Amino acid sequence: MSATTPDYIEELKQTGDFLTLSRNNEWHLAAGEFTLNNGTVVTIHDTGVIEFQPATVSSKDVVYSSAVHGNETAPIEICDELIKQIIAGELLLKQRALFIFGNPQSINIGLRFVEENLNRLFNGHHSVDGVPMNNERTRAAKLEQYVSDFFSRGEQGSSRCHYDLHTAIRGSKNEKFAVYPYLHGKPWKKSQLQFLLSCGVNTVLMMKSPATTFSYYSSFVHDADSFTVELGQVKPFGENDMSRFAKTKQTLTALISQDMVEYPEFNADEFELFTVHRTINRTQNEFSFPFSDQAENFTGFAKGELLATDGDTPYYADVQGEAIIFPNANVAIGQRALLTVVPMAIDSNFI
Numbered sequence: 001m002s003a004t005t006p007d008y009i010e011e012l013k014q015t016g017d018f019l020t021l022s023r024n025n026e027w028h029l030a031a032g033e034f035t036l037n038n039g040t041v042v043t044i045h046d047t048g049v050i051e052f053q054p055a056t057v058s059s060k061d062v063v064y065s066s067a068v069h070g071n072e073t074a075p076i077e078i079c080d081e082l083i084k085q086i087i088a089g090e091l092l093l094k095q096r097a098l099f100i101f102g103n104p105q106s107i108n109i110g111l112r113f114v115e116e117n118l119n120r121l122f123n124g125h126h127s128v129d130g131v132p133m134n135n136e137r138t139r140a141a142k143l144e145q146y147v148s149d150f151f152s153r154g155e156q157g158s159s160r161c162h163y164d165l166h167t168a169i170r171g172s173k174n175e176k177f178a179v180y181p182y183l184h185g186k187p188w189k190k191s192q193l194q195f196l197l198s199c200g201v202n203t204v205l206m207m208k209s210p211a212t213t214f215s216y217y218s219s220f221v222h223d224a225d226s227f228t229v230e231l232g233q234v235k236p237f238g239e240n241d242m243s244r245f246a247k248t249k250q251t252l253t254a255l256i257s258q259d260m261v262e263y264p265e266f267n268a269d270e271f272e273l274f275t276v277h278r279t280i281n282r283t284q285n286e287f288s289f290p291f292s293d294q295a296e297n298f299t300g301f302a303k304g305e306l307l308a309t310d311g312d313t314p315y316y317a318d319v320q321g322e323a324i325i326f327p328n329a330n331v332a333i334g335q336r337a338l339l340t341v342v343p344m345a346i347d348s349n350f351i
């Protein structure tokens with residue numbers, strides 16, 4: 001970090017408005033640091049990347065990211081409010097916390113991404129021989145570095161978690177849901193399901209293979225409890241019914257401001273779990289779905305019904321009730337256009 005104090009620090013202390021500061025500095029912001037009256041050290045690593053180190057010893061290293069897709073505004077509003085409360089001294093932290101607004105320029109243009117989907121570039125996919133770098137590729141590489149650095153400076157033995165907050169493009173039969181990245185055979189944690197339930201998220205999809213997402217990166221590389229969390233449907237700023245996310249905000253707040261959070265006893269009946277049945281990638285220019293843009297995530301199809309057509313290849317539901325998640329015919333060629341899921345039970349793979 002430079003020895004000089006960046007110009008923006010005084011105003012940030014007054015307003016706490018790190019979101020606007022990040023939006024005004026789309027791809028780069030000089031690093032800076034200051035200390036709150038309660039002893040919390042605030043470190044700005046870059047645009048959209050702000051760390052809070054409480055004065056007391058913490059037992060958790062917590063990452064909250066939003067705006068990995070710039071038009072997914074509800075999570076941005078939640079994180080913006082939390083950051084403002086922390087800087088104002090209204091919320092006293094007990095745990096180290098790193099907040100990330102992933103793609104400030106894409107927030108400004110109100111789109112999912114600028115040139116390339118940031119959430120397809122993690123876990124090293126930002127730097128591929130022969131593929132030119134662009135702002136999103138550079139940003140993915142930097143975000144990995146900030147997360148790495150944050151976790152590496154945590155207390156010995158402290159637990160690591162990362163909640164990457166999104167909203168879905170379509171409506172969803174289950175309004176809020178989480179994606180549990182592939183754990184390479186390690187058990188899923190009931191305590192994490194309890195945390196998600198407390199956020200108002202009772203639906204979880206278990207991935208079966210590695211991914212290029214931010215949550216998979218933190219899970220795989222840093223052994224963090226890490227999730228993509230989908231909070232309702234994409235809406236412009238000001239159009240979100242934030243009362244629908246009150247439990248989420250309360251739970252995210254408690255995690256960083258309490259020494260230890262107790263959740264109610266685990267009850268399998270409270271959850272709807274799904275396992276990914278398959279991923280359908282778009283490989284051809286001609287790619288279509290037989291259902292409308294109004295068809296919601298978790299809509300089930302009868303065995304034998306058409307799910308998608310990729311060029312000349314039709315895909316039919318091959319199990320009764322195969323349900324669609326994230327259908328998007330406009331993805332870049334080679335990328336995931338649809339996930340399908342089937343229900344699963346809680347078994348001995350959960351601890």
Ligand SMILES: O=C(O)CCC(=O)N[C@@H](CCC(=O)O)C(=O)O
Pocket residue numbers: 069119166167168169170179211213215228326327328
């Ligand atoms: O609604 C959609 O089509 C996409 C919403 C979204 O951005 N979802 C994430 C999920 C990441 C994961 O699979 O963990 C994404 O597509 O990047």
Ligand SMILES: [Zn+2]
Pocket residue numbers: 068069072166167
């Ligand atoms: Zn998203």
